[in-house]
Amino acid sequence: MHATDQQTRAPVKSLHRDAVEAIAKWLMIGRYPVGAVLPTETEIGEELEISRTVVREAVRTLVAKGMLQVRRKTGTIVLPVSDWSLFDPEVLAWRFRYSRDATFVDDMTRFRAAIETIAVEICAARPEFDASVLHACCDEMAAALEGRGDWFAADLAFHRHILRGTDNQFILHMQPMLDNFFDAMLSPEVLRPENMRITLPYHRAIADAIAAGDPVRSRHEMLQLVHKGREDILSRIETSEA
Structure with a gap:
């Protein structure tokens, strides 16, 4: 299923929520350890069958929770649990x-x-x-x-x-x-x-x-x-x- 077809079928809010949880799960189970660089927006979008825009918004949500950091010329970095908003x-x-x-x-x-x-x-x-x-x-x-x-x-x-x-x-x-x-x-x-x-x-x-x-x-x-x-x-x- 193409990303555009998925967007037509599912509400944007649902896509965003599901993308946030999917990426968060990757961090929780250690698929990407502390200091690792996440795949590109295109690669994540292809795996989750969502658009780059949805991926970008999901990453922003996790950045706001202290779980990720976006660095120029490096990419999106996984931060340690000590930086996370633990009471969120x-x-x-x-x-x-x-x-x-x-x-x-x-x-x-x-x-x-x-x-x-x-x-x-x-x-x-x-x-x-x-x-x-x-x-x-x-x-x-x-x-x-x-x-x-x-x-x-x-x-x-x-x-x-x-x-x-x-x-x-x-x-x-x-x-x-x-x-x-x-x-x-x-x-x-x-x-x-x-x-x-x-x-x-x-x-x-x-x-x-x-x-x-x-x-x-x-x-x-x-x-x-x-x-x-x-x-x-x-x-x-x-x-x-x-």
């Missing part, structure tokens, strides 16, 4: 989809533990924090297990309420980035349905500890949930690679 929702989704190794999971777990254990300690020490919202989220998760409601929406609301409940200006400033992080980490693609019922008591234990005004127990219960999440993701990786 698409970058996170691609890493969960194509590049979930143990190092990534461990770094993610440590980051999550650092932020959320501090957050629950703050919330537990604030008499004005409304822990009833957390209990309501747990009830919504329980209902979702019975086919009534959305588990993921309730789970996200649980974690977001804790972060917002800190009223800490630095944590609040990170909220948009953390939202992207949780959207990816708690997505159906990562969290297996059979593990949801297991994690519900962990959420209830956190809500109970915060409601009791116990920062130490709140921290302990959050660490239990975080490490359970790590186990679930590593198990998912092993299953997908089997």
Whole structure:
């Protein structure tokens, strides 16, 4: 199929989105390692059956995410992960989809533990924090297990309420980035349905500890949930690679 025929058949936005993901996948799986020069726009277009214009726009998108750099007389260079916009929702989704190794999971777990254990300690020490919202989220998760409601929406609301409940200006400033992080980490693609019922008591234990005004127990219960999440993701990786 020629590029022009493909463009006639598929919407431009779909072509652009698919091209961005295809090139991103190449970077995630190491087809083009750090420092490598990507093929020309013509070569990429021929492989993906899209026009050079679509390739150029896809590359621009990945440049904006810190994954690529266009250099005069050299071409398009693959940049190291340290330059990537790691909290970008698409970058996170691609890493969960194509590049979930143990190092990534461990770094993610440590980051999550650092932020959320501090957050629950703050919330537990604030008499004005409304822990009833957390209990309501747990009830919504329980209902979702019975086919009534959305588990993921309730789970996200649980974690977001804790972060917002800190009223800490630095944590609040990170909220948009953390939202992207949780959207990816708690997505159906990562969290297996059979593990949801297991994690519900962990959420209830956190809500109970915060409601009791116990920062130490709140921290302990959050660490239990975080490490359970790590186990679930590593198990998912092993299953997908089997």
